[in-house]
Amino acid sequence: MNIPGDLKYTEGHEWVRVEGNVGYVGITDHAQHELGDIVYVELPEIDTEIESKEEATNIESVKAAAPVYSPVSGKIVKINEDLEDNSELMNTDAYGAYIFAVEMSDLSELDSLMDADAYKEFLEKE
Amino acid sequence: MFSYLPQTEKDIKEMLEVIGVDSIDELFKDIPKEILQKTPLNIPKGIAEYEVYKRMTELAQKNRQGLSFMGSGSYDHIIPSVVGHVLQMPNFYTAYTPYQAEISQGILQSIFEFQTLICELTGMEVSNASLYDDHTAASEAITMAVNTRKKADRILVSGTIHPNTRAVIETFFSDIPVKIEEIKTENYVTSLDAVKDTIDESVAAVLIQTPNFYGWAEDLTGLADLVHEHKALLIISSNPMSLGILKSQADWGADIAIGGTQPFGLSTYFGGPSVGYISTSTKNTRKMPGRIVGQTKDVDGKRAFVLTLQAREQHIKRQRATSNICSNQALAAMGSGIYLSTVGWKGLKEASSQSFQKAHYLYKRLTEELGLKAIAEQDFFNEFTLVIPDADRVLTDMESQGIFAGVGLGQFFPDLKDAVSIAVTEKRTKEEMDAYVELMKRVLK
Numbered sequence: 001m002n003i004p005g006d007l008k009y010t011e012g013h014e015w016v017r018v019e020g021n022v023g024y025v026g027i028t029d030h031a032q033h034e035l036g037d038i039v040y041v042e043l044p045e046i047d048t049e050i051e052s053k054e055e056a057t058n059i060e061s062v063k064a065a066a067p068v069y070s071p072v073s074g075k076i077v078k079i080n081e082d083l084e085d086n087s088e089l090m091n092t093d094a095y096g097a098y099i100f101a102v103e104m105s106d107l108s109e110l111d112s113l114m115d116a117d118a119y120k121e122f123l124e125k126e
Numbered sequence: 127m128f129s130y131l132p133q134t135e136k137d138i139k140e141m142l143e144v145i146g147v148d149s150i151d152e153l154f155k156d157i158p159k160e161i162l163q164k165t166p167l168n169i170p171k172g173i174a175e176y177e178v179y180k181r182m183t184e185l186a187q188k189n190r191q192g193l194s195f196m197g198s199g200s201y202d203h204i205i206p207s208v209v210g211h212v213l214q215m216p217n218f219y220t221a222y223t224p225y226q227a228e229i230s231q232g233i234l235q236s237i238f239e240f241q242t243l244i245c246e247l248t249g250m251e252v253s254n255a256s257l258y259d260d261h262t263a264a265s266e267a268i269t270m271a272v273n274t275r276k277k278a279d280r281i282l283v284s285g286t287i288h289p290n291t292r293a294v295i296e297t298f299f300s301d302i303p304v305k306i307e308e309i310k311t312e313n314y315v316t317s318l319d320a321v322k323d324t325i326d327e328s329v330a331a332v333l334i335q336t337p338n339f340y341g342w343a344e345d346l347t348g349l350a351d352l353v354h355e356h357k358a359l360l361i362i363s364s365n366p367m368s369l370g371i372l373k374s375q376a377d378w379g380a381d382i383a384i385g386g387t388q389p390f391g392l393s394t395y396f397g398g399p400s401v402g403y404i405s406t407s408t409k410n411t412r413k414m415p416g417r418i419v420g421q422t423k424d425v426d427g428k429r430a431f432v433l434t435l436q437a438r439e440q441h442i443k444r445q446r447a448t449s450n451i452c453s454n455q456a457l458a459a460m461g462s463g464i465y466l467s468t469v470g471w472k473g474l475k476e477a478s479s480q481s482f483q484k485a486h487y488l489y490k491r492l493t494e495e496l497g498l499k500a501i502a503e504q505d506f507f508n509e510f511t512l513v514i515p516d517a518d519r520v521l522t523d524m525e526s527q528g529i530f531a532g533v534g535l536g537q538f539f540p541d542l543k544d545a546v547s548i549a550v551t552e553k554r555t556k557e558e559m560d561a562y563v564e565l566m567k568r569v570l571k
Contacts, residue, residue, distance in 0.1 A: 040412055042412065045275070045276075045277075045357075048276075048277060060442060060443070062442075063442070064442065064444070065444070065447075066446075067446070084409075
């Protein structure tokens with residue numbers, strides 16, 4: 001299972017890539033594997049204010065629909081429009097295909113997220 | 127197929143034994159006692175088949191034939207006989223929804239054709255396989271908007287939509303934190319200034335009906351831009367027959383087009399069944415309820431139909447579904463599809479423009495010769511609302527002489543007890559309309 005070392009992880013299997021005060025959010029390789037072929041990614045609205053652990057959007061696979069929670073609080077400033085027509089990127093490039101990016105209002109929230117080792121351990125326990 | 131399945135006491139006893147319970151009552155033990163029916167139902171004793179037939183015939187003979195000028199959502203248009211012939215084919219009317227969809231190519235094709243016709247009429251890009259009626263279509267369209275604009279919780283609904291639509295919306299959203307607000311009207315059309323005054327980013331959708339409940343054609347110039355400026359969705363409900371000559375929902379810039387297809391090949395019955403239609407742009411496809419049938423090629427390269435999408439419901443989304451309406455009105459929708467493919471676009475324009483012209487003929491005679499006043503001076507399609515003093519008596523008198531002269535709006539709005547909505551279709555002849563005017567003249571005296 002691919003778990004890059006430079007990302008932060010949640011128990012809901014989201015990842016965050018931090019660039020300055022912006023966090024890019026996607027779902028992990030484990031999550032995409034569990035969901036199977038992803039057929040639709042609903043993109044949130046830009047400028048939406050969001051709290052950490054709040055449901056940001058939904059993704060649908062051939063097997064299920066799953067919520068994506070925002071790991072951090074702030075304002076959604078970017079969405080990955082490539083996913084509109086190419087949702088399979090979620091399967092083929094789990095860590096390249098971010099869904100949305102949040103301008104973070106509280107950087108300290110990142111400390112409560114897991115690093116790669118902790119997430120690996122978490123997966124093993126699960 | 128059996129018409130009925132008899133059960134003897136012995137059958138029942140055997141079945142109970144097999145499943146290991148003592149009595150039929152025990153099957154209902156999970157239902158709380160306080161809501162169980164305790165006394166037997168008040169159903170008369172059985173009678174012989176012949177007696178039933180006689181009784182039903184007697185009841186049927188009480189029906190009165192009359193010329194209908196009633197509308198308010200259900201219209202008496204001409205129905206080509208082929209519609210009835212196709213609908214009475216048992217392979218269509220006995221079939222329930224195809225669970226193994228692709229094996230039923232006939233029903234899938236009929237749904238595909240229906241969707242295509244709805245898209246061509248409304249000018250939108252994608253249509254589903256139909257919903258129950260225009261009222262549930264309105265509620266489902268609002269649901270789409272609420273799921274698109276998750277942080278917006280206000281819905282602006284014009285005061286000129288059908289009161290039944292309003293009632294269904296109220297029921298739909300009674301336990302959902304969404305506020306339904308009525309847009310003020312001016313001379314019985316929607317006030318666009320009122321929309322401007324109240325709209326902001328807390329509004330998820332604006333719902334307008336044109337022609338509206340009173341028959342008046344709404345002028346929606348500039349509305350779409352105003353609504354979209356505030357990120358809301360514009361939902362427009364239209365009698366599809368009016369789209370033969372009036373602007374389509376896409377022409378007005380709507381995001382979601384809805385309505386009921388009863389005017390296409392479906393009798394007025396007792397007000398139903400109709401068929402709700404809902405169509406939208408491609409980007410909203412995933413939010414649309416129900417199912418979408420698509421066209422493809424089979425392994426031999428031949429034209430074939432597939433169930434392309436039904437994501438919102440239990441199959442995939444389960445508890446995350448945003449609609450639980452999986453039903454469509456397949457048989458009635460097929461009736462509308464057969465109607466449209468029989469009359470063609472030329473026939474539709476003809477039915478539409480004759481309805482328009484005949485309604486204007488009757489309006490002219492009633493207002494100019496009989497001096498009746500319209501509730502407001504507005505443009506209309508095939509339906510208009512007049513003020514008729516003592517409306518209840520007038521309608522009853524005319525009905526007793528074979529003319530259903532219109533729908534009294536007092537039953538919907540107590541302060542409109544003298545308002546009568548009158549609808550005319552291409553089915554009415556000049557002689558019938560002249561007879562209407564003469565009878566009205568006598569009855570008014």
